[in-house]
Amino acid sequence: MPDIDTLDRKILNQLQNDFPLSIQPYKVMADRLQIGEEELLNRITAMKTSGLIRRIGGVMDTRGLGFYSTLCAVSVPIDRVDEVAEFINNIPGVTHNYLRDHKYNLWFTLTVPSQEDAERQLSDLEAGLNIAILNMPAERIFKIRVSFDMESHDDI
Amino acid sequence: MTYDLIDKGIIALLQGDLPLESHPFKSLAEQMGIREADIIERIEELQIKGAIRRWGAVLRHHQAGYRFNAMVAWKVEKANIDETGRNVSECPQISHCYLRQVPNEFPYELFTMIHARSEAELLSIIEKTARDNSLRDYIIIKSLREFKKASMKYV
Numbered sequence A: 001m002p003d004i005d006t007l008d009r010k011i012l013n014q015l016q017n018d019f020p021l022s023i024q025p026y027k028v029m030a031d032r033l034q035i036g037e038e039e040l041l042n043r044i045t046a047m048k049t050s051g052l053i054r055r056i057g058g059v060m061d062t063r064g065l066g067f068y069s070t071l072c073a074v075s076v077p078i079d080r081v082d083e084v085a086e087f088i089n090n091i092p093g094v095t096h097n098y099l100r101d102h103k104y105n106l107w108f109t110l111t112v113p114s115q116e117d118a119e120r121q122l123s124d125l126e127a128g129l130n131i132a133i134l135n136m137p138a139e140r141i142f143k144i145r146v147s148f149d150m151e152s153h154d155d156i
Numbered sequence B: 001m002t003y004d005l006i007d008k009g010i011i012a013l014l015q016g017d018l019p020l021e022s023h024p025f026k027s028l029a030e031q032m033g034i035r036e037a038d039i040i041e042r043i044e045e046l047q048i049k050g051a052i053r054r055w056g057a058v059l060r061h062h063q064a065g066y067r068f069n070a071m072v073a074w075k076v077e078k079a080n081i082d083e084t085g086r087n088v089s090e091c092p093q094i095s096h097c098y099l100r101q102v103p104n105e106f107p108y109e110l111f112t113m114i115h116a117r118s119e120a121e122l123l124s125i126i127e128k129t130a131r132d133n134s135l136r137d138y139i140i141i142k143s144l145r146e147f148k149k150a151s152m153k154y155v
Helices: A006-017 A025-033 A037-049 A078-089 A115-129 B005-014 B026-032 B036-049 B078-089 B119-132
Strands: A053-060 A068-074 A094-100 A106-112 A133-144 B052-059 B068-074 B094-100 B110-116 B138-141 B143-149
Touching: A006 A025, A006 A037, A006 A053, A006 B052, A025 A037, A037 A053, A053 B005, A068 A115, A078 A094, A078 A106, A078 A115, A078 B143, A106 A115, A106 B143, A115 A133, A133 B078, B005 B026, B005 B036, B026 B036, B036 B052, B068 B119, B068 B143, B078 B094, B078 B110, B110 B119, B119 B138
Parallel strands: none
Antiparallel strands: A053 B052, A068 A106, A068 A133, A094 A106, A094 B143, A133 B094, B068 B110, B068 B138, B094 B110
8 A cells, every 4th residue: 555644545535525526626625624735736646646546537327327237247268368358358338357266257347328239249249259148237226335435544 | 318518528527537737627618618617517417417426536446455355246035135235235345235137047136346454354244244134145256357447438
């Protein structure tokens, strides 16, 4: 974990949970934290450079934008994993693709404008790879949280 | 839901990375011939329409100290789905909890993503979730290698 201090931790929590919706969001945030805007921008730059902050923007809602997404799994012989993973990575709607410790060893998400698009792309993929795909669309979303509490240090 | 060209320009900016400068909306506003304040109003409308789920920074969980992660899929009694899904979601280390349509060969329909700071913490969260919800049949599927992790480009 990169070397960050208490103020950085506070900044990370605010950036995740209370990022101001303003034409000058960093100025508003710096005022709240009682530091200069330039110091805030420097600290954020450092945490982006170290890789801790992936990006700052909006987390878009797939369903709210009218898109359809599904989790898929395939069982790939280990000597074909790299080739198949690359083939899957090249599909534009594939956002996540992982090798996992299971009989179905390649797991990926596909996000496309409609269910028909998903079904068509998956059947093309099955035909191209000659491998059956488990298609597991979400029926219900109970929770999506993508923020991490950076200020509490307690173990469990 | 329909989005006009201005909305699409804003979605394109927000799905990526805002410029790290005092006026992050200025260049988009100039490009589209509108005021920065108009962009803020549009973003508020997009939030109300449900296009934006959250606003702010996205961290890399590995670098944030959460290096022990697993996808755990649980077999759940259909009749208890609502209560179980809600209870499981209460756990702060569980970031995602979805009910999925699953085929017969993979009969674990409740999917969770768990993030922990140690292997012991990860196992104790899994055991506690199982115990608290009387879930006896589940499968832990760890990632071995990341081939792709990207933000979706909607426009």
